[in-house]
Amino acid sequence: LFRLLNLIFTASALGVAIHAQLEEREAGVEGVLGSSTAVTIVFAPLTLCHVMIAIYLEYFGRPLGLWRTSAKLALTLVEVIFVCLWSSALSLAVDNYLTTPLRCAPRHATSWWSDQPRTPNPLSLDPDPADIGVGSSVCDLQAALISLVLVGLCSYCISLVISLFRIFERV
Numbered sequence: 001l002f003r004l005l006n007l008i009f010t011a012s013a014l015g016v017a018i019h020a021q022l023e024e025r026e027a028g029v030e031g032v033l034g035s036s037t038a039v040t041i042v043f044a045p046l047t048l049c050h051v052m053i054a055i056y057l058e059y060f061g062r063p064l065g066l067w068r069t070s071a072k073l074a075l076t077l078v079e080v081i082f083v084c085l086w087s088s089a090l091s092l093a094v095d096n097y098l099t100t101p102l103r104c105a106p107r108h109a110t111s112w113w114s115d116q117p118r119t120p121n122p123l124s125l126d127p128d129p130a131d132i133g134v135g136s137s138v139c140d141l142q143a144a145l146i147s148l149v150l151v152g153l154c155s156y157c158i159s160l161v162i163s164l165f166r167i168f169e170r171v
Contacts, residue, residue: 003155005152006155007051009151010051011048013145014040017044017145019141020037020142023141024138033097033102033142034095034100037142040093040145043089047082050078057075076164079156079160080160082156086152087153090149090153097139100139104142
């Protein structure tokens with residue numbers, strides 16, 4: 001169940017990241033959100049492959065109790081690596097949300113660590129009011145990306161705990 005949830009939320013995060021990149025490109029402000037969308041686009045296909053392989057191995061392969069100890073540990077190590085990757089993606093997404101020139105976060109949410117003046121919003125320089133909606137849309141997509149990555153990371157952590165429990169139960 002948690003692997004299936006991870007599969008769903010990872011695919012959704014990939015879709016949101018791609019959509020956010022396309023919105024930035026259409027508005028002419030590529031990269032204004034930072035690199036969190038690019039990191040998600042890189043990590044998500046790897047994760048989708050890993051989750052599908054893990055589902056196949058766990059449900060259609062030999063039972064975990066019959067695996068060699070080195071294979072069990074390799075599976076767990078790969079899980080830990082993906083937890084670390086998605087933790088960094090979550091951290092980067094939150095940082096990009098708080099520090100983007102689009103001013104996604106309110107001033108009081110970001111003023112505690114810096115007294116530096118805020119950078120100008122690149123979309124507010126254009127008098128077209130439709131561009132302000134694009135900035136809001138990109139911010140909403142970034143917030144959705146944070147939520148999806150957080151839930152995906154939690155499901156990955158739960159899967160890791162279950163895998164560890166199954167290994168220790170057998171040992």
